[in-house]
Amino acid sequence: MPTKKELLSQPIQHIDIKQHNVVPLIDAMQSMAYSSRDAARAASIYDMMLRDTDCGVILCLAGSLISAGLQKVFIDLIRNNMVDAIVSTGANIVDQDFFEALGFNHYIAGDEYKYGAGDADLRELMIDRIYDTFIDEEELRICDETIHQITNSLEHRPYSSREFIREMGAYLVKEGKTPAAGGRDSIILAAYEKNVPIFCPAFSDCSAGFGLVAHQHARQGKPMVSIDSAKDFYEITQLKIANPTTGLLMIGGGVPKNFAQDIVVAADVLGVEASMHKYAIQITVADARDGALSGSTLKEASSWGKVDLTYEQMVFSEATLALPLIAGYAFHKKAHAARKGKQWATILNQVPVTV
Amino acid sequence: MPTKKELLSQPIQHIDIKQHNVVPLIDAMQSMAYSSRDAARAASIYDMMLRDTDCGVILCLAGSLISAGLQKVFIDLIRNNMVDAIVSTGANIVDQDFFEALGFNHYIAGDEYKYGAGDADLRELMIDRIYDTFIDEEELRICDETIHQITNSLEHRPYSSREFIREMGAYLVKEGKTPAAGGRDSIILAAYEKNVPIFCPAFSDCSAGFGLVAHQHARQGKPMVSIDSAKDFYEITQLKIANPTTGLLMIGGGVPKNFAQDIVVAADVLGVEASMHKYAIQITVADARDGALSGSTLKEASSWGKVDLTYEQMVFSEATLALPLIAGYAFHKKAHAARKGKQWATILNQVPVTV
């Protein structure tokens, strides 16, 4: 059996879409069929979304994407004003992005581990597996503990996940986990610096949860930090109200997809007639036939009044293949040239803190 | 085009597993292959889980299951002491179960609507579609508004979703939405009466969110109700600590799967060496090959120290086909005969409220 060191020797490396001009490739795919044509149409919708400077772009992340080598894609979208808010599962933002921001890596697992043949051995070595990727669980525990420390440093009150993640950004700056200070760039840091709010509506459902549980355990019966998921919903709805034209770039489904779609209805509940999301793209392999939200078509979302039918496109592909093409297309077409970031975090700073 | 009344004329009816003795069928499937054998093995693991009276059974629900005619299955599991805690998406519990508890129905949609051909028309009629099922959006708005009223009636402090859902159960009793008072049975009611805690770790990501947003909007700058997802995680971890032997019956993946698996690690974070989930079943059609959690194998979860390898089974099937067979098997085998409910809600009542 290989040693832990041997197993954790080849780090995942994040693709740099700036290095790959896929515009001619995607242009060629526009006249093909199936996923290639769908990917090309999705790319052109993302391009339109960015050229429509009224449009606020909401990026939704589900699945294990950062561990898969897509971190830099999202960083580049943020730094180039190609995304204005992020709704994500906790794992992507905390266990994976913040984890790498702390200096840790994900590792390539050999093909023979994909289907679980070595999982008992991995358990003994404290190596966690995500399909074909390894994580050092001891490093992950440090990530959990860092969240614990950040939590302990905060005022005792309810926080939206957005507020909490902003504190994580501040932590990275303070601790020198920035490129300027010799550290790495990260989604949290880039979003912090570019005023892009990040929401994890199921925030305790990840490494952050461990830190929070430790905090709350120690504070039982005393004032403590809590995470108010309703506040997340309230805040992101404010964005829809402030910026009526919106577009969704969704990788995977799950809570982020549902949450971001729902803000149209939530605005309506607050008495503001909100337009449906004008643009919507989803990359997923989920099947529609089990009726679950993750694979449900964007047409279905239009029956709910959430997504407009005109510019929507599902792309049936695992994201590591399709996203570099779609995001890279918009980048190299310079769709964002005339675009400024919406600086949405500044709007949210006006939402009163919960007392 | 049909009228709204015509479109909403055939209600979904919930299957009653008590009426279908599938034991001989499942026994026959034990010596076949593929999904039938997997379903048979899952059924036998659920049977074992229930006979192991030390074991606390955690039911995880993702996907649109209640709208699909599975509500009564879950009610029967609760009322027959076959489940001790539930972790669910909000949609199943609020938009669908609570919605039906209020007296509303889901409706059968014709095959021609499945792929979105009529979605523009549905939008105009305020009919929402879930694949092959219709919902009257006007009724759903009443459901949202009921949550709003419940929220307004509560003390202003952070709540776990479990605490909030318990208040929804109390509301049903108070309003006579019970079989005894001529109303319908529901998951929330049965769980309320049987002391089965229900957690929705992403609670604002559903109809409940609309009511909560309305509440918080009206209370900006003043004390308000908030939903603390960290408290959810803390509470369910307490259950793992109080009852070390646990089993998971998971329908779909998503947040419920991750959340319930994670409590093993969370207990460890709190300094209690917790055993992995001893039994685990998941019914899903999600693919493993995109690396996302929903389709990740239970073997993968064992690398994380969350699920034991001995008694785990994935079943590749859409749930409406496989669950009545698996749950019905355990029911008709009387696996629960010697079992008492764990009454876990009583343990949680000892967790202090957040101040």
Place this chain on the structure above:
Amino acid sequence: MPTKKELLSQPIQHIDIKQHNVVPLIDAMQSMAYSSRDAARAASIYDMMLRDTDCGVILCLAGSLISAGLQKVFIDLIRNNMVDAIVSTGANIVDQDFFEALGFNHYIAGDEYKYGAGDADLRELMIDRIYDTFIDEEELRICDETIHQITNSLEHRPYSSREFIREMGAYLVKEGKTPAAGGRDSIILAAYEKNVPIFCPAFSDCSAGFGLVAHQHARQGKPMVSIDSAKDFYEITQLKIANPTTGLLMIGGGVPKNFAQDIVVAADVLGVEASMHKYAIQITVADARDGALSGSTLKEASSWGKVDLTYEQMVFSEATLALPLIAGYAFHKKAHAARKGKQWATILNQVPVTV
């Protein structure tokens, strides 16, 4: 490592739909959603197909179904006049059905073999794997060799696969591989006795191919047996012409699905205006989104003029779960009570042999 004998110790056992009255279960599923409702509708279409005594029923088989424990389902359909012709992959008919007719078994493989962890060991033991099922390759070689002997015994001319498989049925009778003579029942035998023609349009693509190759190798430059796939197509088209009303019960996709659908067009090519298949059911997990025929919807087939839109149903399920329910429903509803077999083999005996 276990021995070959240990690995091949638990035979696959074929489910007996006659023992499981699933009518109430399927009736309950008619008012649910997703796959359960689709399965219920498919069952009712199969029921209609059988009650429409003008209708000739064509069963299409792709995937490894016989090895999975479904052999007896198909035998029961044949012996109860519930199917009039079969179009199949070669593997189901030769490698699996004929193989079992010779007295051999398929075996249950442990879950740990499903994803290939033991394949190198299996190779050394001459054990072939189909997902979670084992086959003794030495026994399979006997099956190949038996085909070789049958081929050698035939007149040297082109055969349709249907003619060849009929000779395989005659062989089973001659060699006492029948229940009457203490052997087992099989699809080939039942079809032989009930005059149900079986077509394998890609006949050399299976164990039969090995026997045929051996024959042709020995006969190079001399008259030999050949397998004329065009004759298959000609013959089955004659059935459509002789019996205009037809229904398809398709398990899986592939060549059988395409071939059976195409006979509507082929009849047209021969100058006979043929009606589309009046009824069509397909059970499959194949995805529509790659554009391949196996997962293509039956609606798509209607654009080709092959399948009528009125009574068609796709069922998204692995077949071992759904087929016992669908076939069992029609059987226990006695849909076939008034039905006589079409005895289609007698029509085909009038097609001249190829000279």
Place this chain on the structure above:
Amino acid sequence: MPTKKELLSQPIQHIDIKQHNVVPLIDAMQSMAYSSRDAARAASIYDMMLRDTDCGVILCLAGSLISAGLQKVFIDLIRNNMVDAIVSTGANIVDQDFFEALGFNHYIAGDEYKYGAGDADLRELMIDRIYDTFIDEEELRICDETIHQITNSLEHRPYSSREFIREMGAYLVKEGKTPAAGGRDSIILAAYEKNVPIFCPAFSDCSAGFGLVAHQHARQGKPMVSIDSAKDFYEITQLKIANPTTGLLMIGGGVPKNFAQDIVVAADVLGVEASMHKYAIQITVADARDGALSGSTLKEASSWGKVDLTYEQMVFSEATLALPLIAGYAFHKKAHAARKGKQWATILNQVPVTV
């Protein structure tokens, strides 16, 4: 409703991998996860396969690939000595490649047609649909009829599909359906000119079948052309014997995958100890969990002694996305620089015709 002319106005255009240097993109994907890393590994295996000049490369085609814009990829592989034999479904070679060689096109269908909403209308207009692609059925009938004419022109005896397709190539040359004569290039033509044999083991299961049925109908009781699928198997096995080192590049599964894998066993049946396929790649979205061959892993094939475990890679992607990357990588790496075509058609010309 749009007219037929309006519906058939945007032809599918075939991607030209020579125009897109994807080497840096694929190199970047080697250190990512999931499908991107798998695609990168598959690309590197194809690269190795081509550099191993002993290796004969067998390309397997299933699914509707030519209609999807991949025709030129396969033509380029043939013309650049990157493939030595082709095993395909009939649809790709006859209905689609030969069809385009005759001067016809496939057309882009709007997204709204994908799920069957317009199929009844399409039927009336004689437009056939493949997912998101349209075909003029009147043109397809001309293709059928052309096959009929070619068949009528042949000597009356059994043909392998390879022999028949070679005659189709000769027809294209004779009729000036070549680039040199102002026509288009095609797979059949390129293969004819480069001595690359093409096998369609289920040859009658496509447009060719219609022409053959018409021929055989007119010739009933008289000598006729027949298509001997056993001869196909015999011939391709001769290639394995003549050239022991082989690699498979498989797009989709079905008959081509099974057929090409089986030649290892067939060689063994003929008394020649054949090595397993040394290299194997499959691009597919088929699921392994239904046990069918199309989605079965290449590891499973190794248990049958067909595929070596060392250099095999499944890629989970719809082919129009993954194939241009994989084939383009090998092309732009000039993996074929030192490679000459195997000219395998010349070996097969030595197999005696069937008498």
